[in-house]
Amino acid sequence: MKGKRVLIINRGEIAIRVAKALNELGLVSVGVWTDNETEPPHLEYCQEWVHLKGNNNKETYLDIPKIMTLITDFKIDAVHPGYGFLSENKEFSETLAKKGIIFIGPNPVAVHKMGAKDISKQIAKEAGVPVVPGSIGEVPTVEEAIKIGNKFGYPILLKAVAGGGGKGMRPCYNDKDVRDNFAAVQREALSSFGYAALLVEKYILNPHHIEVQILADKKGNVYHLFERECSIQRRHQKILEEAPSPFIGTDEALRKEICETAVKCAKAVNYDSAGTVEFIMGEDKKFYFLEMNTRIQVEHPITEEITGIDLLANMIKVAFGEPLDFKSQDDIKIHGHAIELRICAEDPITMLPAPGRIVGFETTFPQGIRFDHCIYPKFTITPDFDPMLGKLIAKGFNRDVAIRKIKNALDGLIIDGIKTNIALHKVILNEKTFIKGEYSTSYITTIKPQEKVAAKEEIQAFMLKVAAIEMNQVGGLS
Amino acid sequence: MRYYFINQDMKEFSLDVEVQAGKVMEFAYEGAKTKLFIKKLAGKNYYSFDQVAWKKLPSLGVNETLVSNSEVYKVYRGYKPSGLNKGGAGALITHMPGKIVKLYKKEGDKVTKGETVLILEAMKMENEIKSGADGVIKTVNIKEGQAVEAGFLMIEIEE
Numbered sequence: 001m002k003g004k005r006v007l008i009i010n011r012g013e014i015a016i017r018v019a020k021a022l023n024e025l026g027l028v029s030v031g032v033w034t035d036n037e038t039e040p041p042h043l044e045y046c047q048e049w050v051h052l053k054g055n056n057n058k059e060t061y062l063d064i065p066k067i068m069t070l071i072t073d074f075k076i077d078a079v080h081p082g083y084g085f086l087s088e089n090k091e092f093s094e095t096l097a098k099k100g101i102i103f104i105g106p107n108p109v110a111v112h113k114m115g116a117k118d119i120s121k122q123i124a125k126e127a128g129v130p131v132v133p134g135s136i137g138e139v140p141t142v143e144e145a146i147k148i149g150n151k152f153g154y155p156i157l158l159k160a161v162a163g164g165g166g167k168g169m170r171p172c173y174n175d176k177d178v179r180d181n182f183a184a185v186q187r188e189a190l191s192s193f194g195y196a197a198l199l200v201e202k203y204i205l206n207p208h209h210i211e212v213q214i215l216a217d218k219k220g221n222v223y224h225l226f227e228r229e230c231s232i233q234r235r236h237q238k239i240l241e242e243a244p245s246p247f248i249g250t251d252e253a254l255r256k257e258i259c260e261t262a263v264k265c266a267k268a269v270n271y272d273s274a275g276t277v278e279f280i281m282g283e284d285k286k287f288y289f290l291e292m293n294t295r296i297q298v299e300h301p302i303t304e305e306i307t308g309i310d311l312l313a314n315m316i317k318v319a320f321g322e323p324l325d326f327k328s329q330d331d332i333k334i335h336g337h338a339i340e341l342r343i344c345a346e347d348p349i350t351m352l353p354a355p356g357r358i359v360g361f362e363t364t365f366p367q368g369i370r371f372d373h374c375i376y377p378k379f380t381i382t383p384d385f386d387p388m389l390g391k392l393i394a395k396g397f398n399r400d401v402a403i404r405k406i407k408n409a410l411d412g413l414i415i416d417g418i419k420t421n422i423a424l425h426k427v428i429l430n431e432k433t434f435i436k437g438e439y440s441t442s443y444i445t446t447i448k449p450q451e452k453v454a455a456k457e458e459i460q461a462f463m464l465k466v467a468a469i470e471m472n473q474v475g476g477l478s
Numbered sequence: 479m480r481y482y483f484i485n486q487d488m489k490e491f492s493l494d495v496e497v498q499a500g501k502v503m504e505f506a507y508e509g510a511k512t513k514l515f516i517k518k519l520a521g522k523n524y525y526s527f528d529q530v531a532w533k534k535l536p537s538l539g540v541n542e543t544l545v546s547n548s549e550v551y552k553v554y555r556g557y558k559p560s561g562l563n564k565g566g567a568g569a570l571i572t573h574m575p576g577k578i579v580k581l582y583k584k585e586g587d588k589v590t591k592g593e594t595v596l597i598l599e600a601m602k603m604e605n606e607i608k609s610g611a612d613g614v615i616k617t618v619n620i621k622e623g624q625a626v627e628a629g630f631l632m633i634e635i636e637e
Contacts, residue, residue, distance in 0.1 A: 188602070355575060359537050423548075463505050465537060468539035
């Protein structure tokens, strides 16, 4: 495995995380840069930098023929797709397999079966895993979607077949909603994932989003690394995650049941990499299979923190046929509690993306903090990419300690020049439903922490800005 | 030196500052005076109001925007700009850079308040831009597929 050349076909914090793991394992990390991001911070961690020509994602991170040319030209042995972009694209994994290039992820058949949400549901059903009622396969027309809406009863959810991360997904409450949103979700699906097909399912109210981390090797061993709770979401996108789930809490029988169900799903497709089985759990603690993400996920660090297992390194090792760092399910234990906050360039109240230029960045963190990010002063956030800048992760002896640590870390995280959701996270961490651990996915829409985001003490903020500008004028202090 | 801070809604603050030897700044705001002390430590600037409690001054001061949670102020050093226009309910202005995905109306079309006029894609999200007033489309400065900067006047509606 040592010395093999691995192309990272991603950007931002995940490209940095992958590059670090590759370097640690003695592989050659090859990063890319594009014409709409000529100074990406992830290159700092890559041993080789390659130009991926193009001005938008369709011409760069989603352009399979162009990526295949790079692979040939630069003698690449393996590819890590990160998350998003081509990470769950069956055409990409098949093309790589045909050329004999290692895809650091599951085999193409698993990507195909689980990556396409319509087929995955059928497989889960056949494996005896409960699923949410919905369309079987792709829904080609608005009329078809309306028919399903009336069959299962509204609300329903329109979802991109190739989707994930909350993109290309909208709830509809009546026939008119479906008519208004169908074409828009198709367009979002096409621009984000390169594939426009949609599916429809029943929308369960106030569920908990609980997912189980899977790690499997090429010899048929499938392990789980316990669950994560990701119920705090806006626009179906997670903003705060924790492991283990406070909703499952001390119910070890339920924890065992959901984790073993996830292993069953993974085994049904001969899964052989890192992946995540997502479930929704109702108030009655009944859970349904939602989808399986056949890639590394944004929130993987909290699982790494509570289990002590490096998911990225293990994912890379198994792709090259090497053994995992551990030998049995009994080697994997939960130690303490971890919380992750997604730090995004967005308005803390409206939660809409707010691109801009970072002019200042400072961190002062307590013990137990990890910050996976791509931030640096003078970094310009453009509307071309996702607004997530980094992930602040706290590990504590228990949940209370993790909350205490992450609150202190947030006070020490200063990003100047752009709007961020730091102020929103501060409200959530002090809100009683969150502290009790009793929140569901409707948290943002019902508790509305965004409405409690207060304006800062403005005059003091003005003085500090003036001080910074004046320091710049006089060339700083000697 | 007088500084002006003006936000999206034309809310305005002004603040006077006097810099003494680059280490002490005296601010005057609404008649009250405040001293701010600056000290350099390990390559970074620290500030203090009492010379006992010190905190990092993170900003490089290179851009002229102050972001305070969800408020954005433009900063003007030594002068106040004239001719700033917020635009009425009939002016559709971009609040963030993006791309026009769909344009439903053309010049001369009637619109009602709350009607979707166009779809703007920014950061992979589609945003429906709605008319703020009843009226007739007077000018259209955009076309489908066009990339637009923040603060761009896309459409004007005559009420």
